[in-house]
Amino acid sequence: MNERGELPTQEDVAALAAEVRELKEVLREVSGKLGRIEKRLRFFFPDSFPGGSRKGKEPDIRENPPSITPQQALDLYSELVRMARSGQEQEVEARVTAMSLADLALLVKELGAPLGKKPSRTGLTKSLMGRLKESIMLSRHTSRPGPDHSVRQGESAPLGEDAANPEETATDLTGADKSPQRSS
């Protein structure tokens, strides 16, 4: 609304949108220039950028082979399932956090979960936790006692009981003219 309490006209909105576009363009240009300056400075003075240091960044999984075999990864997964099922969630998280990115990626791959183009620790952990939840839920069920009934074991008729009644089992195989009529 303007100062007079009126709703903006369509022309006012269009002018504002144009202004926003213009400002965004300016900011994008400024951001690009700042990025280039930062890049040059980082190249010559890498230690002067504490937040931007590459130190502590996860090594690329393509350059670091996993330290475990696929079978060991699956054994580890069975262990994690067992721990999760017995309520040791924190221990499971600690084990997953302690794994290298390459081992984590191998485990997720062996479980058939999608890795994505650029696997990150967050994404891989999420995939692994998803599989763990599935494993727990697949073996969980809620049973209710069955209905009470008075059937005794061994009460069933044997398979060949009807052999004792040949009249009853005989049939006209050529047609159904003699078939019984449905009782009302």
Next chain:
Amino acid sequence: MPSGQSPKLIATINFKGGVGKTTVTWCMADTLALFPNQRVLMFDLDAQMSLTQAIALNEDSGRLEDRFGKWYEIAVQRKRTIFDAIEAFTRPGSTFNFPVGFDVVYQISDQLHFVPSVEDLYWLELEVFDRDSMRDFIRRLIGKITNTPKMSKYHYVLFDCPPSFTLLSYSVLTCADLVLIPVNPDFFASRGTSLILNSLKMRIEPHPLPKIGVFMNKTKTFGRDASTGKWRPTNESAFYMREVGRVCSEASKHENIDVRFFDSFIRERVGIKRAITGGGVPADLVPDFRALWQESKEFLSQ
């Protein structure tokens, strides 16, 4: 079948729809009927009638002649369907007066015969209140078929069960020799295994549970193993196979259920959807079903 020996009763069941019960039942029956001198009877117990309708489409005569359709129409008109058999069986105060012949059993081929479903089965649960009155129905019906002199002596009887625990499922499960549970490599299709294994036992007590064979259907693969020549499941399929296998071994250990997760699996193939209507198991899947049958047979004989 040697005289006096009962046929082996095999039911395909899973409470989850879409896992491939109907296709598996048909493909197993078709595979078994290809062995020399083996006679197979197949039942469609699902009111959805998928197997029945597929059989109607199956006839590979090259003409529009509808042999099964005509037969089925007469069976319905003359009250010679499975529903009429149930009515005769559950009628109060009467003996099971329902003679069986080839007006009840349809001959697909010399070795493969079929008892179709009817839509009336949808209302069965409403009409038959007492589950115990239905319990022996399948046992008695198979007894009639087995002991009718002019009927074929079947080696195997296969049942395509509905995706829920109905009175007919109950009747089948109390007399089956083997229950086959197909699962798929995804969470929702695998989820039901634990439910079936752990609740089926109490539902059909005091009858002992039949042997239960669980296997992966629609398995995604990526080529063959160089050393064994066997198809290799993808990691995702392998994950669900391990998980379902784990559920089976826990049920076997803790619930004392005679259940086995089969090593053999059926691969995912688009062509299998046309297996029934197209006339038979696709050629490249025949080894899968043979391997599955081999494992089932070994399990049955133990």
